[in-house]
Amino acid sequence: MQSRTPASRTGRPRSVAADAAILAATRAALVELGCSKLTLGDVATRAGVAKTTLYRRWAGKNELVVDAVAELFDELRLPDRGSLAADIEGVVLQFAAILARPEAKSGLMAVVAESTRDEALRERIRTSIVDRQKRLVLEGRARAQARGELPPETDPAESARTVDLIFDVVAGAVVHRTLVSAEPADEEWVRSFTRVLLLGLTPQP
Amino acid sequence: MQSRTPASRTGRPRSVAADAAILAATRAALVELGCSKLTLGDVATRAGVAKTTLYRRWAGKNELVVDAVAELFDELRLPDRGSLAADIEGVVLQFAAILARPEAKSGLMAVVAESTRDEALRERIRTSIVDRQKRLVLEGRARAQARGELPPETDPAESARTVDLIFDVVAGAVVHRTLVSAEPADEEWVRSFTRVLLLGLTPQP
Amino acid sequence: MQSRTPASRTGRPRSVAADAAILAATRAALVELGCSKLTLGDVATRAGVAKTTLYRRWAGKNELVVDAVAELFDELRLPDRGSLAADIEGVVLQFAAILARPEAKSGLMAVVAESTRDEALRERIRTSIVDRQKRLVLEGRARAQARGELPPETDPAESARTVDLIFDVVAGAVVHRTLVSAEPADEEWVRSFTRVLLLGLTPQP
Amino acid sequence: MQSRTPASRTGRPRSVAADAAILAATRAALVELGCSKLTLGDVATRAGVAKTTLYRRWAGKNELVVDAVAELFDELRLPDRGSLAADIEGVVLQFAAILARPEAKSGLMAVVAESTRDEALRERIRTSIVDRQKRLVLEGRARAQARGELPPETDPAESARTVDLIFDVVAGAVVHRTLVSAEPADEEWVRSFTRVLLLGLTPQP
DNA sequence: ATGTAAACGAGACGGTACGTCTTGTCTTAGT
DNA sequence: ACTAAGACAAGACGTACCGTCTCGTTTACAT
Numbered sequence: 001m002q003s004r005t006p007a008s009r010t011g012r013p014r015s016v017a018a019d020a021a022i023l024a025a026t027r028a029a030l031v032e033l034g035c036s037k038l039t040l041g042d043v044a045t046r047a048g049v050a051k052t053t054l055y056r057r058w059a060g061k062n063e064l065v066v067d068a069v070a071e072l073f074d075e076l077r078l079p080d081r082g083s084l085a086a087d088i089e090g091v092v093l094q095f096a097a098i099l100a101r102p103e104a105k106s107g108l109m110a111v112v113a114e115s116t117r118d119e120a121l122r123e124r125i126r127t128s129i130v131d132r133q134k135r136l137v138l139e140g141r142a143r144a145q146a147r148g149e150l151p152p153e154t155d156p157a158e159s160a161r162t163v164d165l166i167f168d169v170v171a172g173a174v175v176h177r178t179l180v181s182a183e184p185a186d187e188e189w190v191r192s193f194t195r196v197l198l199l200g201l202t203p204q205p
Numbered sequence: 206m207q208s209r210t211p212a213s214r215t216g217r218p219r220s221v222a223a224d225a226a227i228l229a230a231t232r233a234a235l236v237e238l239g240c241s242k243l244t245l246g247d248v249a250t251r252a253g254v255a256k257t258t259l260y261r262r263w264a265g266k267n268e269l270v271v272d273a274v275a276e277l278f279d280e281l282r283l284p285d286r287g288s289l290a291a292d293i294e295g296v297v298l299q300f301a302a303i304l305a306r307p308e309a310k311s312g313l314m315a316v317v318a319e320s321t322r323d324e325a326l327r328e329r330i331r332t333s334i335v336d337r338q339k340r341l342v343l344e345g346r347a348r349a350q351a352r353g354e355l356p357p358e359t360d361p362a363e364s365a366r367t368v369d370l371i372f373d374v375v376a377g378a379v380v381h382r383t384l385v386s387a388e389p390a391d392e393e394w395v396r397s398f399t400r401v402l403l404l405g406l407t408p409q410p
Numbered sequence: 411m412q413s414r415t416p417a418s419r420t421g422r423p424r425s426v427a428a429d430a431a432i433l434a435a436t437r438a439a440l441v442e443l444g445c446s447k448l449t450l451g452d453v454a455t456r457a458g459v460a461k462t463t464l465y466r467r468w469a470g471k472n473e474l475v476v477d478a479v480a481e482l483f484d485e486l487r488l489p490d491r492g493s494l495a496a497d498i499e500g501v502v503l504q505f506a507a508i509l510a511r512p513e514a515k516s517g518l519m520a521v522v523a524e525s526t527r528d529e530a531l532r533e534r535i536r537t538s539i540v541d542r543q544k545r546l547v548l549e550g551r552a553r554a555q556a557r558g559e560l561p562p563e564t565d566p567a568e569s570a571r572t573v574d575l576i577f578d579v580v581a582g583a584v585v586h587r588t589l590v591s592a593e594p595a596d597e598e599w600v601r602s603f604t605r606v607l608l609l610g611l612t613p614q615p
Numbered sequence: 616m617q618s619r620t621p622a623s624r625t626g627r628p629r630s631v632a633a634d635a636a637i638l639a640a641t642r643a644a645l646v647e648l649g650c651s652k653l654t655l656g657d658v659a660t661r662a663g664v665a666k667t668t669l670y671r672r673w674a675g676k677n678e679l680v681v682d683a684v685a686e687l688f689d690e691l692r693l694p695d696r697g698s699l700a701a702d703i704e705g706v707v708l709q710f711a712a713i714l715a716r717p718e719a720k721s722g723l724m725a726v727v728a729e730s731t732r733d734e735a736l737r738e739r740i741r742t743s744i745v746d747r748q749k750r751l752v753l754e755g756r757a758r759a760q761a762r763g764e765l766p767p768e769t770d771p772a773e774s775a776r777t778v779d780l781i782f783d784v785v786a787g788a789v790v791h792r793t794l795v796s797a798e799p800a801d802e803e804w805v806r807s808f809t810r811v812l813l814l815g816l817t818p819q820p
Numbered sequence: 821a822t823g824t825a826a827a828c829g830a831g832a833c834g835g836t837a838c839g840t841c842t843t844g845t846c847t848t849a850g851t
Numbered sequence: 852a853c854t855a856a857g858a859c860a861a862g863a864c865g866t867a868c869c870g871t872c873t874c875g876t877t878t879a880c881a882t
Contacts, residue, residue: 216826
């Protein structure tokens with residue numbers, strides 16, 4: 001997770017149970033306190049672990065929160081609902097459901113804010129969270145192409161740009177709706193949003 | 206600004222110069238330190254003001270940062286470039302330019318993160334920043350309707366919902382592109398994004 | 411006490427009550443925990459004071475303990491028991507009684523140990539404790555000379571050397587008896603010691 | 616040294632070289648860092664030994680330092696300079712020379728300070744350091760009696776008390792001179808001190 | 821002119837968390 | 852059984868900010 005492979009053969013090995021306990025404790029603290037009031041000492045206590053153990057494995061609060069939040073998004077699955085529109089609606093609803101959880105809300109935005117001044121953190125967020133979920137866009141497009149709903153790709157560079165654009169629009173809109181407008185991204189909203197998105201992407205003949 | 210009208214007639218009046226100095230100092234500190242490392246003591250020093258003065262006017266760091274960042278977005282103007290597409294591209298580019306500034310980046314996301322656990326703060330953000338800029342969407346639509354590019358409104362409720370949706374999509378996409386994907390929202394990207402948005406909003410030309 | 415005269419006119423003045431509370435708390439902690447297990451956090455808690463207040467006034471544990479212990483020795487008085495021998499016995503007994511108190515025992519030796527590597531600390535000990543009590547030797551000699559038990563001084567340099575020697579012998583012997591040999595410096599021992607000392611200082615009666 | 620006779624026959628025997636290396640490393644650390652800043656982890660590293668090995672042989676820092684310092688005092692020898700006064704001066708000078716070494720200074724006072732709250736430690740100090748050196752007083756007296764400079768003993772109890780008193784006076788005075796007054800116990804001072812001591816012990820007829 | 825009242829700067833206050841360090845124990849693999 | 856290596860729980864370290872307070876001073880309006 002925090003991926004240090006010190007190649008050390010000797011000495012007592014790191015407790016494997018501790019990692020999971022720490023990440024779970026981090027999420028619990030995010031729920032109760034939010035990211036800014038979360039303290040590493042408190043997380044350590046909740047996890048039944050010493051502060052040193054925590055600092056040995058993560059560089060600081062931000063890195064820890066990224067890992068704790070990243071696990072949440074790994075639950076996302078692309079459902080097969082029979083049509084591209086239905087598939088998109090399904091995955092956007094799942095995404096909105098995760099973002100509605102307090103540990104995701106508070107943690108995600110806070111580390112994004114920090115990442116504006118920390119290149120390494122930004123890279124970690126991209127690797128652990130963003131790029132991991134782009135698979136959903138790729139899977140969705142492939143499935144739609146198999147169904148004949150979308151034409152096959154021709155230009156690979158253009159294709160990659162489109163994936164990025166879709167991801168920015170989808171993730172950005174859901175996040176803004178949920179966190180800034182503070183309105184629920186419910187079925188009705190998702191249906192409106194999906195309609196606009198699909199129309200924008202599939203020009204009529 | 207921080208809006209307390211204590212109706213006090215007597216006593217020494219608050220220094221009007223201090224407000225501006227404090228907000229400018231806050232932005233300078235945001236640029237140099239980022240929101241999380243910004244301290245009120247430091248802001249007070251930079252503004253040549255005592256900490257007490259600061260606390261007398263703002264409840265805390267978050268409120269101060271909201272006010273300091275809000276001023277940045279008041280620069281936004283809807284340009285008249287002759288077509289709806291060009292108008293949108295113009296205002297989105299302006300928005301992207303503001304978001305590219307470090308004081309906006311760091312400050313905005315941080316207070317949004319905090320606002321997930323603080324209803325009053327969320328309200329302040331909406332009042333001072335978000336709702337103030339929805340005027341751009343309204344102006345743009347009115348101008349497009351005057352040009353005949355868009356049909357006039359029929360259902361007022363539906364109309365309000367559409368404004369909100371557009372705002373979530375535009376603001377969300379630009380923020381995600383800029384802060385999460387960390388790619389520039391340059392002319393090329395803005396043109397692609399605007400094409401998708403307009404196609405999505407105006408079914409078959 | 412810790413003597414910082416920052417000459418600052420402005421700002422909130424330092425609490426005068428805090429000093430006494432801190433020194434008393436330090437002595438209480440010395441009694442209960444000893445010097446090595448005494449922590450500044452604990453002293454602050456006992457004194458009902460924040461740790462920062464403590465660090466604002468003293469550089470560290472050693473300086474604090476010196477001041478706390480120094481106050482103990484200010485109780486010493488030279489009794490007038492009619493003869494030089496009786497006077498010495500009286501003051502040595504008092505000295506032994508103070509050294510028998512756990513706060514003096516533990517604190518004094520610990521700071522002396524530290525002072526072997528800290529010139530400033532050694533100077534502070536000498537100023538606050540040692541030199542302050544040399545007055546007893548001077549008073550005692552003056553009184554003995556007034557009684558005719560000792561001849562008047564002739565060589566001032568020699569006189570100063572003798573005062574230092576007496577002080578090293580008296581303080582050293584009592585400390586060694588009390589702390590290293592861990593035997594009580596009771597009346598019998600004090601009588602034996604005083605006999606040796608006086609014989610050594612006043613060749614043949 | 617640290618006196619464990621585990622009587623164990625089986626298993627890998629303890630490295631005999633380790634003991635010497637550890638005590639030497641301890642003295643080196645005392646010189647460089649002083650007793651309070653000395654850490655067992657550092658001593659282990661210096662000695663090329665694991666911390667576990669160290670804890671298996673000594674109960675803690677204090678015991679280790681006592682053993683490391685005790686070896687220093689075993690160098691003391693009673694020189695035969697022809698007269699009691701000269702013999703005393705010789706041994707006191709040796710004692711002062713050892714006390715002038717930083718590993719002795721810092722270590723000795725620190726463990727004495729600790730011993731005020733630790734009966735077992737006090738006993739260890741007495742056994743390993745103090746009582747071992749009382750031999751010097753006994754030898755010196757015997758030699759002086761053989762020379763006819765001192766009368767033979769009559770009362771054994773009184774004799775033991777006198778040895779203790781002499782030891783407290785000599786050790787105490789030298790320690791106080793060296794560590795508290797921080798003046799060198801040089802030849803001149805030793806001569807003055809010895810004169811007072813001998814006069815005190817050998818009343819003129 | 822003189823109160824009166826609030827804002828001002830300065831900085832001390834009681835707290836809380838920081839990230840590091842040391843302690844003494846434990847767990848591995850190697851000798 | 853012993854070793855070296857190093858992870859572990861515990862807890863103190865000294866620092867930095869927090870938000871509050873207590874000063875003495877300044878500035879404005881209302882007498």
